[in-house]
Amino acid sequence: MKKNTIVLSCSNSDVSKSLNYDLATKIAKLGSFDFINLADYNVDHISSDTVEKVPAKISELNEKLLPYEKMIFVTPEINGYMPGFAKNILDW
Template sequence: MSARVLAFVGSLRAASHNRQLAETAVKLSPEGLDIDLYEGIADVPFYNEDIDNPENLPATVAKLREAAASAEAFLLFTPEYNGTMPAVLKNVIDWLSRPYGAGSMTGKPVVVVGTAFGQYGGVWAHDEARKAAGIAGGAVLEDLKLAIPGSVTRFADTHPADDAEVVTLVTDLLDKLSAQLKTSA
């Protein structure tokens, strides 16, 4: 039986390097690990407690929570925008943190990875995403990290799936995630 991992990409751009990195993870997913790249976070409204109830809950939020509830773990792919994670990714975390103490992220493993133009590959954004996911109740796997620097030049003419070093790094990370999910099952 495969462990279902739900992946969110914090960039909405169609040709985003983080989206390409997420697609690479889907492609390289080891046997026993089923990575589902979630589509539609752009349609999720900003978190608002006034609409977070059965009478007003947007269908896009219900779909998001349903997908997250059936996941066994999460992969967050984030670029770095002005030193932090994009609002769209933070919004997903906010919605999944509710209801307080019982959100669909609660207790589930979370891994944050990504690529950014800077020399550190977006580590500030990754740190912020790990912090938010942990406060939201996720079991952040601090020992599983991947930050790839220089995305604009590194991936200008090369898809991450065609970069041998990236393939090795992503494969290693996914193998470790798979092993951790098997031992915690």
């Protein structure tokens, strides 16, 4: 059975409690959603040299996300785009 929704957070700073992190945790609590902090899944950048071996952290994240129908991404905005860290995780 599919779970309803999960909130995924990505901060673009090294501050332990960023505004994005605070917003994501509040959304998760208000909606009784599960929460994942993408900072826990720091991996090398995807490239043609690395794409053949999926990092263990990405495999772990994929397994956690499979049961969910919907995902809410909370990321900083940088010139209209998400930060490279979040994009890298999605690319994997």
